[in-house]
Amino acid sequence: MKKQAIFAIAALTMGTVLQAEEMKMAVTTSFQNSGLSDVLLPEIKADLDLDVQLLVVGTGQAIRLGEAGDVDAILVHSRKAEEAFIAGGNGTHRTEIMYNDFVLIGPGDDPAGVASAGSAAEALTLIAEARVPFASRGDDSGTHKKELSLWEAAGVGESARDVSWYKEAGSGMGATLNTASGMNAYIMSDRASWLKFGNKGDLKLLFAGDPVLFNQYAYLPVNPEAHPHVKADLAAKLEDWLISDRAGALIDGYTLNGETLFTFNAKQE
Incomplete structure (x- = not known):
């Protein structure tokens, strides 16, 4: 019985150790509909051991989710609204990722x-x-x-x-x-x-x-000063990956019938 208990505790401990970290990101429906999320998310999981849970909505709703602190970051495509999000203290900064x-x-x-x-x-x-x-x-x-x-x-x-x-x-x-x-x-x-x-x-x-x-997509981490519970460390970890050469190769390499769907142009403001 003692051996069984030890094995059970060890299994639980291993399960805890092996469990990937999780964060939430609100993204546009175009990011999902295009199929790009299906390309990037498995690679993010493989490289970072990070599960990114997507809330797929329009940019306006994604921004509102960020303002409410319901997500850790947003990936959207409306610069005027993004700048207002930052100016309102809801996001820390804006990083351009790709365009079409x-x-x-x-x-x-x-x-x-x-x-x-x-x-x-x-x-x-x-x-x-x-x-x-x-x-x-x-x-x-x-x-x-x-x-x-x-x-x-x-x-x-x-x-x-x-x-x-x-x-x-x-x-x-x-x-x-x-x-x-x-x-x-x-x-x-x-x-x-x-x-x-x-x-x-x-x-x-x-x-x-x-x-x-022209249609620019940008990544905006939610401001932990406004919402202390957000996972700012994981949002930063994801951002480092999204602006990397690894992400750039995947984004530029995603084609359909020979046509490129997005072009990587990562730049932090």
Whole structure:
């Protein structure tokens, strides 16, 4: 009996020793939908013995989770909101990790003529003038924030985006792409989510390349001075890995049908 008890205690002790550390990170739906999380998380676990639990939400909700101290770090893509997060004392700093771009998707026959537009603003103006269906995430995500800024730049304010053609899905990128596919509607997506999306139907990539469509992703650790319970040491450990050559090779090497989904450009501010 004594031997059994000793073995049981040893097994429990070994289990405790071997248990990986855990932290929580709020990330955008595009990070998940693109498949990049499936590439990075196992390597983080292998290299750091760290389990990163993801809360997959839009940028707006990720920031609110950080403000509440419900996560240890956030990975998002809306610089203005990120800077406000830091200025409010909710994050310690902002580190750029990678980028891709936003693209405009639409029906193959392109009834609004978006493919001929000279800028993103012109493309959205053409959609508004044609009053053809447009699916918006409508969820306060980074993609939604960018889309709204582009409508404003195009001079198409909220009152001009009539519900007869402008449809707010209130959902993540994958779900909104499904909505657009079902409606054969125009939509703005990050390139990675579009490339990974399997239910394209008649939708085609019609417009890209305007510098305003640049899409930067950044990592922000939650401030332990505001939330003493957060795992600042693990957030720092993860950040060191995310800016490493190891992470860069994995991010740059993640392709789909020969196309790169993200480009590594780590830089701490």
